[in-house]
Amino acid sequence: MHYQLLRSSFVTSAQNILECPSPLFSEVVFLGRSNVGKSTFINLLCNQKNLAKSSQTPGKTQLINFFLTEWFNQNQGILKFYFVDLPGFGYAKVAKTQKELWNKNLIEFLQQRDNIKLFVHLIDSRHPFLEIDKNLVSFITRFLRKDQKFLQIFTKFDKLNANEKAKLKKAFTTAKFSSSLQKTNIVEIRDFLIQNTLGK
Numbered sequence: 001m002h003y004q005l006l007r008s009s010f011v012t013s014a015q016n017i018l019e020c021p022s023p024l025f026s027e028v029v030f031l032g033r034s035n036v037g038k039s040t041f042i043n044l045l046c047n048q049k050n051l052a053k054s055s056q057t058p059g060k061t062q063l064i065n066f067f068l069t070e071w072f073n074q075n076q077g078i079l080k081f082y083f084v085d086l087p088g089f090g091y092a093k094v095a096k097t098q099k100e101l102w103n104k105n106l107i108e109f110l111q112q113r114d115n116i117k118l119f120v121h122l123i124d125s126r127h128p129f130l131e132i133d134k135n136l137v138s139f140i141t142r143f144l145r146k147d148q149k150f151l152q153i154f155t156k157f158d159k160l161n162a163n164e165k166a167k168l169k170k171a172f173t174t175a176k177f178s179s180s181l182q183k184t185n186i187v188e189i190r191d192f193l194i195q196n197t198l199g200k
């Protein structure tokens with residue numbers, strides 16, 4: 001099933017679940033360590049350069065950012081989803097009090113926002129077995145509902161050599177692998193994410 005991207009736009013930023021927009025659409029949240037490439041990946045999905053703000057410096061995204069994305073499919077017509085860009089986990093250089101507040105707000109949002117249908121966990125291809133990523137998996141699976149899905153996508157796949165690529169694919173058979181430089185399988189990844197958001 002193929003989904004054609006019609007348009008995507010920034011909607012709003014929220015500090016916590018109370019500030020989030022009306023829950024009109026199914027939501028896809030992008031999670032992962034700071035600097036893993038969450039904002040870049042959203043731009044890749046939406047085929048825009050600067051929709052979500054990315055940066056070489058970790059800690060760029062500091063709020064819960066909502067992007068409305070619209071898609072077209074022959075059988076289903078027009079579909080709309082919110083893509084949600086989040087601050088990264090494990091960024092050390094912000095004040096401790098601010099970090100705790102972010103975490104509390106973020107945890108509340110992740111656990112209580114009914115419209116989240118898909119959690120996309122992004123992992124750096126060069127560091128596939130970090131403790132912080134393992135913790136994230138167990139954290140999410142503890143409250144994952146039956147109508148929600150959890151997927152893993154490895155970013156920065158271009159940074160690996162052929163041997164490392166083969167090894168990573170063998171170790172994570174259900175994951176997808178993405179490169180913002182090569183963009184080779186982005187159409188396949190898009191369709192895969194949308195199907196999962198629809199619960200298929």
Ligand SMILES: Nc1nc2c(ncn2[C@@H]2O[C@H](COP(=O)(O)OP(=O)(O)OP(=O)(O)O)[C@@H](O)[C@H]2O)c(=O)[nH]1
Binds near residue numbers: 035040062087
């Ligand atoms: N080579 C390569 N670089 C990438 C890829 N994806 C992201 N980057 C780079 O990684 C850096 C961080 O990207 P961001 O998208 O800002 O990361 P983030 O996860 O949103 O970071 P925070 O907002 O700080 O949590 C940027 O310099 C991107 O250009 C990729 O697939 N390949």
Ligand SMILES: [Mg+2]
Binds near residue numbers: 054061
């Ligand atoms: Mg970001």
